[in-house]
Amino acid sequence: MPIDVLMPALSPTMTEGKLAKWLKQEGDEVTAGDVLAEIETDKATMEVEAVDEGVLGKILVPEGTDAVPVNQVIAVLLEDGEDASAISAKPQAKPQAKQPEAPQPEAKPTEPATGAVAPPPKEASPEAEPEWTGATVKQTVREALRDAMAEEMRNDERVFLMGEEVAEYQGAYKVSQGLLDEFGARRVVDTPITEHGFAGLGVGAAMYGLRPIVEFMTFNFAMQAIDHIINSAAKTHYMSGGQISSPIVFRGPNGAAARVAAQHSQCYASWYAHVPGLKVVAPYSAADAKGLLKSAIRDDGPVIFLENEILYGQSFEVPDSKDWVVPIGKARIARPGKDVTITAFSIMVGKALEAAEKLAAEGIDAEVIDLRSLRPLDTETIIASVKKTNRLVTCEEGWGYAGIGSEVAAVVMEQAFDWLDAPVKRVCGVDVPMPYAANLEALALPQSDSIVAGAKEVCYRG
């Protein structure tokens, strides 16, 4: 059968070109890889190589022809034993084209005419953890985190911890204290100061089936590693059609500490929450720190676990059980109320609870929601609360521009617009890099009074 040689597209956007020059003549032998012709586009001149073999039987588009459309037949190759008469006998070849999309809407009447596919119904947020009625132990957040890791490492050989100073130094913030003694250097690994490299190494190990916990000394340093967090860990399950997963936890302190200034104080909650493929959690209490870290380690995908340096030393009652697990994707009502909803996460939960006490003294009964999960966000709990109180203040330490509060406000506007009696108020960090001076730092961060002021604003109270 004679073979059609088609005008190729030499770039993703090319639709036609000039057939500048033939480098083979009719009658010439052609083998795979031989250059047949030169094509000119406005960008460059490129060569067309033969893929098939044979004799160049007929040139259909002469040299110098402009505006030859892509996929037009420009020549015909004759195979072994054929001669030119075979060409006229051949039926007109149609250029191969991409499979047309048009038939789809007819075949599926439930789809809108544009061919768009509606997203599947949003999954219900998970069941909350059961109310704990058993024994509790008073623990700091750092101890609770250490216990979570130790319990999961005892349970599952594949879990290991790596990061700077996690082993012999006992943890830069002493979160991993004692782990090296119990588990040894194979499972508690001190890394060089090379976040980009060790984050990628962790993801590679996770793709193979290990379950790494990668500690960043702070999430500020994770910016060095962010390509692996996003492009290697978050997206690969999707890109591989579900074949490859990265069961990895990236954890460490996030947000402001004390007086460590601009390069060491950023909150990354909204950067990571932005990305489909990641889960992002930010616990406040020690019980939640423990329960959520266990869930994160057990999760089969990448989880960003945002801690807070100032909270490490704070004590809370923690269920005395190695089976205590808090589900990812579920918020918690830290304080029920009826007049205004205050959402917060991490250290801001403490400030919101303080604010609620101050508001109570002024006759405003605030409902404080500890978000706990930023992606997935427990929109059900937030919407139910706003439908009850009709007023919302969102709190975060980080900058307000495209922050978590912006997402919460948008969701509430979409799903509970008619229930709002006032615009949503965002209480956030001031839109400046973190200053060093103590007074300026205090001014840059939201305090409980900022939350009180915000609540009064949405309540239209002076």
Next chain:
Amino acid sequence: MADSKTTGTRPGGKRKAAAAPVKASVEDLQQYYRDMLLIRRFEEKAGQMYGMGLIGGFCHLYIGQEAVVVGVQAAMGPKDTVLTSYRDHAHMLACGMDPKGVMAELTGRAGGYSKGKGGSMHMFSHEKRFYGGHGIVGAQVPLGTGLAFAHRYLKEEAVSVTYLGDGALNQGQVYESFNMAALWSLPAVYVIENNKYGMGTSIERSSAKSTELYHRGQAYGIPGVQVDGMDVLAVREAAEKALAHARAGKGPYIIEMLTYRYRGHSMSDPAKYRSKEEVQKVRQERDPIERLRGIMVERGVMDEAKLKEIDKDVKAIVSEAADFAQASPEPDGAELYTDVYVSA
């Protein structure tokens, strides 16, 4: 072009080629011929299909470099793992992945390895020990080092082979990986596919000490060799030494393969940064498939009839793959939303 000699394994060393020819049976030679030809024809077909609009976006072809992946694969053990950059079709074929599944992923169809959701640069197979396919230059190096870490952690008799280009070799994360691999004696072999160009920039313009890329691990004590990447037997021999070194617990190893790509960086690259004469010269004097034919003649084991049979077989396989890739339907619209998270 630097003198390409097979070198010794003295750390950072460079010796003259050994006199003894590399051992290979007739069957081996014919297998290597088949493996290289399959890659060659597959890539030519992919290029053609791209020109027809059936493949879109990025498509980076391996034509000219076939001896590198075929030679290394011939030296690998059953549990060894492989990963590479975006110029990955050849590595997948060499690992034994199905050409139909690869081609259908290139055309973005449901029958593709990634259900059409990844494309040219994002295919994987646990079964065939192939871990991608990565689009960010250099990213595969820490990932491959992580695979080596996992082999060590699990006490497996496995080596992780990471391929990277001369362009990727300048990435900082590569040196972070070299440091950890050497520090922890990880079973990692790094194969530098030096085709002299990082996209449009020659190594002379981008890389200090560009004639000695195999020395790039010296700072970490990693032995390195430079090999004629157009000679599949030289490649295999060097890979055997490197893999044995890593498998014995002696840590990482670097092999710099001197090779050449005949096509541009990708399908959208007019490759004006090098002369047609340069490309032609390599094609005529150093083509890896022709080189292997020459070896078969030299050794008195040339069997033209057998090779013609292989040519036909390969043509049929590639044809079948192209047909499958066009007949396979596009993924169902609902697949837009699947695989974002691991389902319970």
